[in-house]
Amino acid sequence: MTLPGITGQRIIVTAGASGIGLSIARQLKAQGARLAICDVDEAALDRAKAELDAELAIPADVSDEAQMQTFFRQTADTLGGLDALVNNAGIAGPTGGVEEIDPADWRRCLDICLTGQFLCAHFGVPLLKSSGGGAIVNMSSSAGRFGYAFRTPYSSAKWGVIGLTQSLAKELGPDNIRVNAILPGIIEGPRMENVIADRAAQKGVSHEDMKAEYISRISLRRMTPPDDVADIVAFLISDAGRNLSGQSFPVDGNLETLG
Template sequence: MAGIALKPGLRVLITAGASGIGRAIADLLIDNGARVHVCDVAEQHLADFSAAYPGHGASLCDVSDEEAVARLFEEVKAGLGGLDALINNAGIAGPTGGVEEIAPADWRRTIDVCLTGQFLCTHHGVPLLKQAGDGAIINLSSAAGRYGYAYRTPYSAAKWGVIGFTQSLAKELGPSGIRVNAILPGIIRGPRMEAVIRDRAAQVGVPYQAMEKQYLDRISLRRMTGPEDVAAMVLFLLSPAGINISGQSLGVDGNVESL
């Protein structure tokens, strides 16, 4: 039976990998023997990562910037010598507001980071994954990629797009031995989710605690998910145990029933 253990020295790029979910993924993969390169837009988080893992790579990169992504992959090739897995984790929460209130620039920025950024990294990553002969791509979507999300239309639209991108890539790249899956986190505990709940509470005019309870009441397990839970799913998918899993949208969310 296939085990949950990585191929020794698995070469992995994690976007937005220096903090939050990305850092949890990096920590777990490194603990399991992977060679990791992360990129991020936050210099302090990158410095913290490099201090913790001086033997692994770190690049400053905005994934929505074509030139920056091209430079990133040159650094990945120089540091790792190739690529076995790409984790498209970078994303932003985007604006909270009615569709008539959202600035077109904020819409474009959300789509650019959450969806176009995944395309750009995949565009550059696939040739390296094909050279490796057996690769994996994991795209971070969201429970918002499964349900409509009032007052968060840019984010939800981008995350629905990630699902279509994932399923199309799975068909396209399967013959090359590349597995492509999406992970759909739910309500992830931490400061980013706190900000989302606070903004949503202000939008509809209720106290923070009441809005937080509304979110939790829509989760069957009535609890938030931790970044480490998402990391565990990544580890599974990259291990031999996930060798025949592709084209899937996998919720790690305690069963979010609606948004």
């Protein structure tokens, strides 16, 4: 389905070389967007650039202020401006009891999952204002609406993304900039499999049993494909979502609880 208003839009997708980010970039490219992507995985970035024919694809860490400043400057130079920003980059963070988690791992998780989104907004909003408005989509998580035992850094960061989203929606609305959050649930792919493996090891159960326990918490009894998240992101960026702002959208098959 072709969505109105995406063709020709200049869009940044952070961590756009694999996983949910690549699915988002593919969907936006199929809708006719012009893309700038960044990622820390240079090999994946090279493959994604070739597949997407992205106009800009550079290695960059969203938690690094200097790298983000350079990325947004290069985006402005290459694309001639910015119409939408997808704050997708994130990491799973450590799994463990609060007394076991290394404070350095806590800081790293918040730096990437929360501060990285702030930095992208910091450098991206002036470009959006210069374009007369636009859209920001922040990637939160179902962990941003449930407490998530043994994954406190990740859950804390994703709750923070909700606050960032609602605050920016109020601040930037008068500038015609819409800001929304997506809350993916249990997403198919290697990252979730690693999370399940870590939790299985901690509980002393098999990977298969742990995965079945996760799926049992979903009303639809299935994991969510990354493409389902990409579809909602594209809708929010498009003109079809022109009156949606300050909202948080779960894409999780009605996840009932987290462990």
